Amino acid sequence: MIRVLLAEDQAMVREALAALLGLEPDIEVVAQVARGDEVLAAARAHDVDVALLDIEMPGGTGIEAAAVLHGELPDLKLVVLTTFGRPGYLRGAMESGADAFLVKDAQAARLAEAIRRVLAGERVIDPALAAAALAEGANPLTDREREVLRAAADGSTNADLAATLHLSPGTVRNYLSTAIQKLAARNRTEAVRIARDKGWL
Amino acid sequence: MIRVLLAEDQAMVREALAALLGLEPDIEVVAQVARGDEVLAAARAHDVDVALLDIEMPGGTGIEAAAVLHGELPDLKLVVLTTFGRPGYLRGAMESGADAFLVKDAQAARLAEAIRRVLAGERVIDPALAAAALAEGANPLTDREREVLRAAADGSTNADLAATLHLSPGTVRNYLSTAIQKLAARNRTEAVRIARDKGWL
Numbered sequence: 001m002i003r004v005l006l007a008e009d010q011a012m013v014r015e016a017l018a019a020l021l022g023l024e025p026d027i028e029v030v031a032q033v034a035r036g037d038e039v040l041a042a043a044r045a046h047d048v049d050v051a052l053l054d055i056e057m058p059g060g061t062g063i064e065a066a067a068v069l070h071g072e073l074p075d076l077k078l079v080v081l082t083t084f085g086r087p088g089y090l091r092g093a094m095e096s097g098a099d100a101f102l103v104k105d106a107q108a109a110r111l112a113e114a115i116r117r118v119l120a121g122e123r124v125i126d127p128a129l130a131a132a133a134l135a136e137g138a139n140p141l142t143d144r145e146r147e148v149l150r151a152a153a154d155g156s157t158n159a160d161l162a163a164t165l166h167l168s169p170g171t172v173r174n175y176l177s178t179a180i181q182k183l184a185a186r187n188r189t190e191a192v193r194i195a196r197d198k199g200w201l
Numbered sequence: 202m203i204r205v206l207l208a209e210d211q212a213m214v215r216e217a218l219a220a221l222l223g224l225e226p227d228i229e230v231v232a233q234v235a236r237g238d239e240v241l242a243a244a245r246a247h248d249v250d251v252a253l254l255d256i257e258m259p260g261g262t263g264i265e266a267a268a269v270l271h272g273e274l275p276d277l278k279l280v281v282l283t284t285f286g287r288p289g290y291l292r293g294a295m296e297s298g299a300d301a302f303l304v305k306d307a308q309a310a311r312l313a314e315a316i317r318r319v320l321a322g323e324r325v326i327d328p329a330l331a332a333a334a335l336a337e338g339a340n341p342l343t344d345r346e347r348e349v350l351r352a353a354a355d356g357s358t359n360a361d362l363a364a365t366l367h368l369s370p371g372t373v374r375n376y377l378s379t380a381i382q383k384l385a386a387r388n389r390t391e392a393v394r395i396a397r398d399k400g401w402l
Binding site for chain 1: 210211212213214215216217218220221223224282284303304305306307308309311312353354355356357358386387388389390391392393394
């Protein structure tokens with residue numbers, strides 16, 4: 001039996017995926033967690049073969065969890081599962097050691113198939129998304145620029161951002177204008193949208 | 202057997218929910234669709250007792266689909282299922298004739314339970330969310346203000362918005378400033394965020 005850990009924050013979706021995998025004769029979901037920072041302990045405790053990681057979770061994204069698992073448990077196979085097939089997400093997942101990258105738009109049968117294939121030593125990714133990620137290049141934003149852009153997404157003013165991030169208003173303005181320029185955007189809202197669509201935030 | 206129609210655009214999530222409901226001895230998923238505008242035909246073709254509707258779908262939201270089903274097939278029970286437990290979504294679903302409103306964060310067992318309860322003539326909603334929806338009042342935005350705010354969410358300029366929406370730039374400015382004022386926001390980005398959080402967009 002293939003022992004699977006399922007990390008997904010929406011309980012109903014998580015249990016539904018477990019029910020789906022439970023229909024497979026060779027797969028057993030042995031652990032379920034709802035937060036990125038619970039993944040490593042659960043993988044260790046349950047002697048897991050494959051971790052299935054949703055990207056958007058509290059307590060750290062699935063991509064961050066993949067990096068931790070890859071460092072601590074190098075034999076564990078990692079399948080990243082996401083609502084959004086963004087090129088930057090795929091790149092981030094692969095750089096973090098993921099073996100497979102699946103979108104929730106895919107047919108359900110692809111999930112069990114991906115689990116079996118990564119255990120056979122294969123990588124499983126969508127070729128079109130891989131092409132887009134490679135064509136697009138790496139994320140041009142620095143960590144600080146991403147942090148400021150993410151914080152700006154809710155309509156905060158420069159003064160708000162400066163207070164929240166413990167920066168001077170001038171520094172906030174500089175980070176924002178550099179990010180807007182790198183993304184060829186016309187304003188901060190467009191910059192947030194572009195960075196989000198590409199999976200760079 | 203309770204005959205269920207499942208409308209959800211993410212194939213993997215939809216099939217996983219079908220697998221979950223398939224474990225129940227008294228429930229049968231007899232139809233699955235991925236678009237809001239396919240719901241009515243499928244409900245008619247498969248003699249359905251309960252329609253389970255995701256809100257965010259292409260071809261019309263689950264709330265719009267609920268209104269259509271409620272008008273055309275008044276005996277059909279309607280369960281609205283959503284990622285986002287936004288008060289405005291709950292209000293919209295109830296006004297459209299939904300019998301139950303569930304978030305995907307809820308325990309999986311709640312889903313089958315809700316299906317059985319709506320068939321017994323009950324309404325199933327989260328009391329805390331209902332209280333929030335009632336406390337908050339109705340959506341203050343007009344259709345036009347919502348349209349302009351939605352279009353402004355990607356960072357479009359007033360000139361872009363005017364061209365896209367076939368309005369004059371002055372009219373766009375007026376709609377935006379009224380919306381910003383109604384939402385007690387400081388700028389359009391904050392207005393978009395507030396309206397989205399409340400489920401008013």
